Amino acid sequence: xxYRKLSFIIPVYNEERTLEQLLAKVAAAELDIEKEIVLxxxxxxxxxxxxxxxxxxxxxxxxxxxxxxxxxxxxxxxGILASTGDLVVIQDADLEYxxxxxxxxxQTFQLTDVDVIYGNRFGKANKVVYxxxxxxxxxxxxxSAFITGLRAGMWTRDMEVCYKxxxxxxxxxxxxxxxSRSTFGLEPExxxxxxxYKIAGRHLQFRQIPICYYPRTLAEGKHMSAINDGIKxxxxxxxxxxxxx
Numbered sequence: 001x002x003y004r005k006l007s008f009i010i011p012v013y014n015e016e017r018t019l020e021q022l023l024a025k026v027a028a029a030e031l032d033i034e035k036e037i038v039l040x041x042x043x044x045x046x047x048x049x050x051x052x053x054x055x056x057x058x059x060x061x062x063x064x065x066x067x068x069x070x071x072x073x074x075x076x077x078x079g080i081l082a083s084t085g086d087l088v089v090i091q092d093a094d095l096e097y098x099x100x101x102x103x104x105x106x107q108t109f110q111l112t113d114v115d116v117i118y119g120n121r122f123g124k125a126n127k128v129v130y131x132x133x134x135x136x137x138x139x140x141x142x143x144s145a146f147i148t149g150l151r152a153g154m155w156t157r158d159m160e161v162c163y164k165x166x167x168x169x170x171x172x173x174x175x176x177x178x179x180s181r182s183t184f185g186l187e188p189e190x191x192x193x194x195x196x197y198k199i200a201g202r203h204l205q206f207r208q209i210p211i212c213y214y215p216r217t218l219a220e221g222k223h224m225s226a227i228n229d230g231i232k233x234x235x236x237x238x239x240x241x242x243x244x245x
Contacts, residue, residue: 007085029099043069080175119163123210148195152203192240
């Protein structure tokens with residue numbers, strides 16, 4: 001077995017409604033690999049810190065608390081840098097993603113020389129709640145893929161996806177460079193950094209795997225402003241590919 005431990009990086013911000021259920025799903029997922037669960041609270045104002053305090057005493061959990069709200073990118077950055085896994089993946093604290101899907105990711109890493117795998121929500125017949133969001137994500141993904149594909153063969157079908165798994169040493173090296181503090185800057189910046197990263201002069205070996213997706217509605221806590229967020233994400237694709245790092 002090439003890889004023995006998988007670190008889940010879980011940023012938490014006011015997720016008391018779903019946090020415990022999500023962690024139960026992560027624990028129950030049969031992935032044939034040791035799990036390290038790194039949770040970083042980003043200044044939650046609900047019961048999330050209380051839940052995390054209890055978990056901090058249990059084996060297999062590493063719990064961190066930001067002194068101030070730092071945004072998702074910097075919260076994920078802190079979690080990645082605190083991880084020790086041979087593999088690392090980001091897991092949102094809501095219930096939009098199914099950890100069982102990660103079994104195929106892990107097996108692909110064990111059996112091939114892949115360096116990074118992205119999930120692909122467009123690869124399955126998943127529920128679509130807001131069509132303008134679906135179209136926006138598709139457009140942003142193609143825009144990003146045009147750049148990273150030509151640079152490194154990273155033709156990302158779903159750039160905005162949460163499930164991005166990579167070798168631990170690669171993720172921790174890349175995380176040091178994360179600068180974004182905007183709401184949706186994490187995904188464009190990570191994708192740009194992966195596409196620029198080289199090992200012994202070669203670009204990373206990249207794959208995509210179709211995954212299930214259970215989108216939240218605005219009433220359930222989905223944070224979305226399609227036009228404004230889309231424009232900002234488009235600018236961040238340009239910035240992180242050409243003007244940063």
